[in-house]
Amino acid sequence: MIRFIKYKILNKKWLNFCLLTGVILLSAFLSVYPMFKEGSLNRLMQSLFDEYIDKNNEYPAVMTTKGSLTGEAYSDVDSALNFMNTLEQKWTSYINIPVIQRQQSLEIIAGYSDENLTGKSKQILFGYVDNLKDHADLICGVWPEDAESSDNEMVKEALANGAIPCVVSQKAYDTDEITIGQCYHSELNNSNDQKQFYSVVTGIIEENDDTAPFWVKRLRKYEKTMFTDKEHFSLLMKSFCAGDINFEESVMLDYTYINYNNAEDIYWYVYQFQNIDSRLSTTFRNTLVSYFETKKTISIILFTFEIPIIALLLLFIYMISGRILEMETGEIAMLKSRGVSRFKVIRLYLLQSGVISLAGSVIGLPFGYLFCKLGAGTDAFLVFTMKDTTIYSPNLMMIAFAGIAFLLSLLFMTIPVIPISRYTIIERKSKKNSGKSKAVWERFFLDIPLLLLSGYLLYNYLKQRESISLTVISGGQIDPIIFLDSSLFILGCGLFALRILHLIINLIYKIGRNKWKPAEYVAFLQIIRSTKKQGFIAVFLVMTIAMGIFNSNLARSVNENMENRISYNVGCDYVLQERWSITVKKASATSEAFWKYKEPDFMRFDELKNHGVESMTKVIHDDMTAVKVDSKKKEVGCTLLGINTKEFGETASLKSGLNDKHWYYYLNDLGQKPKGVLISRNLADKYDLKVGDKLEYSRYSPVDPNKEYASTRSEIVGIVDSFPGYQSTVYELQPDSTYKKRENYLIVANYNNVVNIFSMRPYEVWMKLAKNADYEDVNNFLQEKEIRIQSKMIREEMIQEQRNSTLIQITNGMFSIGFIISLVVCGVGFLIYWILTIKERELIYGIYRSMGLTMGEIFRMLAIEQIFSSFFSCIAGFGVGMLTTFLFTKLISIVYLPREHNIPLEIIFKMSDVTKMAVIVGFVFVICFIVIFRIIKNMNITKAIKLGED
């Protein structure tokens, strides 16, 4: 049996090689799924953590609990630390993630204590933070451990009187005016007695690196705490052991270890810990929740991207297997006629298919790995880069998916055997003679319901566009049919186009029936009479090209629109905001606070002009400005931009065509009226405002967000639709975790006027980089100069991040891999189909030649056949792809660009993409033609006739 199977496989080695190629591609493409999914989700997880850091400026994976310790067991710091370490061990025994830092703090409430210098009473706490000295620097004074060496006379005196040495934070120094040398007299009460303590401030401290994970709770949050050393805090604990000692334990987990494989376990362990300890909180629970929500979407999208290609591959396997069987029908019928049972025939083919399926599935695995790496390295459709893809690593699930490929290919290879194995040689002949000339889909008009269904779904989805976009923004699950609908449409429309194509060819043939020369006559009849056979190849061509065109246009539209929107939102190449210090003073608890920002030296940035910065400008940006049109009409939460018009024009950028006229005209109008403002179109429309009208705008106090600080009345000098950095629609999170769309209004005023009216407040520095300049040079400069950055937006970095974002990566990667696979399938299918067809036609060509048809006429005949079948199928594929682009890009883009934006979605179609595809398809065609040409050229007429007779 094995030898017979080996003989059968080798007998049709090229066809079986094609079959093997199909199974390899199927196994590879299926096994890409688990690897790509895991890699993408790991990347998603890391990006969510990074996003958390950017948004909150704190470490993203912290478990914190707090409580109080009472009793004799906790009479010193070490016993308390032991208790906290036990807690940590319990957590990490379940959550197996390395701990990179921990902040363990203890506090004793000292209550109101009298201060010696002013005699005022202040509420203070005694605190101990383990390893504080390693993470904080002294601004002035000495650490409690070194208090004896203090040269401050007041400190010396207090220490001599037995005071406990303490340090305080910069915040306590700034706001509570606690300073070195101050002594506090506190009375600590426990249930038994009352003890008196003296403490003295020996130093002021600040974080040595406030971005370090250790500072999950920053020093400014300990504004009333006086930190002492272990020895003194133990003394306090000993005296106070019967009372409550507050502890707080924060464990910083290495979030790079939280991944696709352990995320769910970690979530459930945390959930269970929280059920036991209600004070346990984590900073990563919400990150995990949003990861789980996106995970569902990612899985669905990835799967829906796989379906059309898998369908194409299964069709390919079915076609090749059918072709092999077609050539072996005589053999099978002979076996049947000789009494071999149907079961034995099926078993024989099952074994043969099993061998090919197994080999293909195994070989497919390393190809799956390669495809995944290739897809993960894409930057756009068919743009492969050498970027780091180590996050994508092979996993065991790939074997399971290769197993699925094995079963599917086995099934699709064996299905065609079942009907064929039914007939004896006589039945086969009569069956052959009654053969239908049209394919099943053409006979039963399957293209029409497919088209109608996809059209209906498209209409419905477009009607629900608003709600779908809000679902996407809220991180809700996406209906996978949105993606599948386009594939359904391509299939329906592709088949319909082929039906029309057949009708056109029939019409052309009939019109010139009596006039066609022999070559044309035969060619037309050949196309018309073998549509069923050629149908498969035509469907492959239409589907591959249509999907390629659509995917490339969709990917390009999504990529470019996203990049345009990022560029618009940032407004220039680099925006940064420095951290400013503010001094707040209050005369009394009820009096109004006086505040003053200290502006860092802007001249430091001048040096950046030597680091690739072409121009820069200060921009005041406030998203909480209020606008009043009259006493009754007030809008809050508007965006105010304070700009120097000339510098701003030189630095910022705006896509052309978004306003009625070039935006420089608006800047000129504003520049000419120091107290004028530009406003957004939506504000003008809402209140029927026009140029020359006046409106009032006000800003709130930085220390009291409910208190209006100042306001001014200005004349409107221009109305803009779009402006660098301004989005006219914003989405706000609602209490039920959904998002609501809101109009955002803009006022652009002159920088000097804004400063004059609203005082100097933190501004953004907008920069334009010179051509070929690298933003990393700016980053390095900021780091070198130790400039403390509150926030920054770098256009190029954001675009790169976007390209690497999970959804875009999946789209670019899967579309590119899918296209390559469908092209290979199409090329191999096309080549095999034509080689076999030419071989089959050897007798007929021999007859033509014997009848006097010249070689030139035979090639002309083939050329016409190719033009009307293959070339027209390619054209139909292109047409279907373009039609799908125009109908579906807006729908599918909702998933990628759900937010309404000043830059409307633009469907981008680049001729270079079509050229690229045409070159690839053309290359496959040329190879096919060379092979066909060689076969025909080497054909010997008499031999061909003889062959035919055999």
Next chain:
Amino acid sequence: MDYIIKTEDIHKSFPLGNHEMLEVLKGVNIEVPKASLTILKGRSGSGKTTLLNILSMLDDPTSGKVFLDDRDVGGMNTRQREAMRRYNVGFVFQSVALVPIMSAYENVDFALKLADYKGDRDARIKEVLSVVGLEKRMTHMPSQMSGGEQQRVAIARAVSHKPKIIFADEPTGALDTATGLGIIKLFKELIEKEGITIVMTTHDPNLMVFGDAVYEMEDGELRYVPAEQ
């Protein structure tokens, strides 16, 4: 007497693969008169199909000359040979060589188109198909016809453009005796009505009586067989 074909000492050898040659035709000389039925008989492998291929310009002799309608075939280029086959020659093969994607009507029409037939093609197609008795099956595809019917379509196609000569390689080989006889009678009618010359090979002894001239191939040599034999 007018001869349409004359040969001079035709030899044909095929390489055997081990640097040896197999001589299939060993100096064949034949003269085929116009408007006659010439039969080549012989056992399988005797070289009759090879001779037919050479006479019909489908193959070249290793040496010797073939004159077709007084023209030396060896002196013709490919284009001239193709034109000669296209306009002046018709073929009927042993296995019915109809174009499977064409109906009976279209198969004949194709031959007429090839020969650039100047008359009323439709009328001619119907005429030749009615001569072979298939006027009612014109729209049928080859797969819908029996072997004999297909062979008759092949004959109709071969004669449709009024060639000077028809080469038929075992035209009755795949047919039963009665159908075979019918085909030969049809040939005789065509010779009479259209003045066509037919050269055919066969090994069926029953058909010899119909030949105007009968030749026998034996070991690569051709021998004229007188009528009384």
